[in-house]
Amino acid sequence: MLQTLFSPKLWGNGPKHPVGPSFSGAYERTKDLSGNVLGFKAPAPCGDGGLVATDEDNEDTLDIYDRNGFIDLRQVNYASRFYSGDALKRQVFLSSWQMNGRPLVDGYMGDLRLCINVRHLPDFPANESLFDPEILAREVRRETELNFLSDFHNGYNEDEWDFTNTCWPHYIGPLNWQWQNLNGRQWLYYEMQSLRSTSCPYVWNIALTDHHFLECTFYVTKSGRSGGNSYCREVGIASEPYLKLMHDIMSTLTLTRTPELAAHEQSVLRDHSDARLLLHPGPSAEQLAFAAHVMWKWSNRGTHHEEVEGVDYRAKPEDVAELIKQRLKPNPLAGHIDSAVFADDFPAGWMFTDGSRFERGN
Numbered sequence: 001m002l003q004t005l006f007s008p009k010l011w012g013n014g015p016k017h018p019v020g021p022s023f024s025g026a027y028e029r030t031k032d033l034s035g036n037v038l039g040f041k042a043p044a045p046c047g048d049g050g051l052v053a054t055d056e057d058n059e060d061t062l063d064i065y066d067r068n069g070f071i072d073l074r075q076v077n078y079a080s081r082f083y084s085g086d087a088l089k090r091q092v093f094l095s096s097w098q099m100n101g102r103p104l105v106d107g108y109m110g111d112l113r114l115c116i117n118v119r120h121l122p123d124f125p126a127n128e129s130l131f132d133p134e135i136l137a138r139e140v141r142r143e144t145e146l147n148f149l150s151d152f153h154n155g156y157n158e159d160e161w162d163f164t165n166t167c168w169p170h171y172i173g174p175l176n177w178q179w180q181n182l183n184g185r186q187w188l189y190y191e192m193q194s195l196r197s198t199s200c201p202y203v204w205n206i207a208l209t210d211h212h213f214l215e216c217t218f219y220v221t222k223s224g225r226s227g228g229n230s231y232c233r234e235v236g237i238a239s240e241p242y243l244k245l246m247h248d249i250m251s252t253l254t255l256t257r258t259p260e261l262a263a264h265e266q267s268v269l270r271d272h273s274d275a276r277l278l279l280h281p282g283p284s285a286e287q288l289a290f291a292a293h294v295m296w297k298w299s300n301r302g303t304h305h306e307e308v309e310g311v312d313y314r315a316k317p318e319d320v321a322e323l324i325k326q327r328l329k330p331n332p333l334a335g336h337i338d339s340a341v342f343a344d345d346f347p348a349g350w351m352f353t354d355g356s357r358f359e360r361g362n
Helices: 133-146 230-236 242-249 261-272 285-297 317-328
Strands: 026-031 036-042 088-100 108-120 153-154 167-169 169-184 185-194 200-207 212-222 255-256
Touching: 026 088, 026 317, 036 242, 088 261, 108 242, 133 200, 153 200, 167 242, 169 285, 169 317, 185 242, 185 317, 200 242, 212 242, 230 285, 230 317, 285 317
Parallel strands: none
Antiparallel strands: 026 036, 036 255, 088 108, 108 212, 153 167, 169 185, 185 200, 200 212
8 A cells, every 4th residue: 555655656747657566475376288387476366346357276287288178269258249260268377456546536547467378279280380480470460350350349420310330449459569588488479459448458479389379468457537438548547557567477477398399399490490570560551540530439438427518528639649659659578589570471451351451430
């Protein structure tokens, strides 16, 4: 509580800097994934009442080769309406940490949630391996397009008598796509920006086997009195406190492969010594413009309990466009790999399973 009370950034002008749990109390977690040992430190889960999410009591030894332990996202309620991929998922770890503002003034200001999953590609070509970084980049991109970028919601029209169906994206991304050296391992990292009111995912990926990869997703959820929409939360609440905890956790994360998989990984890398570390150039100009439009349209939601008829409470369109522009800028993290490259066969924009470009929304 004292750490929260006397945080200078909490009481100053500008974006609020909420305070989370101290990392000094973090302790070791270890997960055995069919002989591959995942280890990391994190604080104990914390939150008020039903706000905390955790599976800390779940088993620490998982058989990643047992397909019965995985779920098909196409059969899960929250994802079945939009996910059309075939990658299976098995949860390894889940925990969340509450972020607090000024005592008696702000209180709860959101949380950071970590969900670690093993993803399995059951129909993956036998002659390809996720240890090949080009293949990993391709599959991570595909899953991003079929998951976050296929998640849409119903928009609204200015004219209450206009019944045209609108379909707006929840996210813009992937952003800040980069390759990272982290504790002797090569990770693929990217971010997504929420456009309405959902959490913002920050995702780390690494190959586990030829047909499995590990996905560590940190969900940043901001909550405050400035408004219940993504624009107000982004400008009113700083991301740094949430991301600092993410980096504190990731800085301790290690992955030790079985001797057999370690040797196989090196064999694949030797056979594909010319494989590129592909960079995603991000959304197209058209997608960025539409993302700014969607975020602007929602920028008045949750900002006023009583609205005066005829008054537009939305942010200035140019301010929203500037926020999207700033989110697009590369932000190399410590440990980023400079040799990663852009490639013509890894273009901007995103595709759907039928090969069509993004053309939804009004």
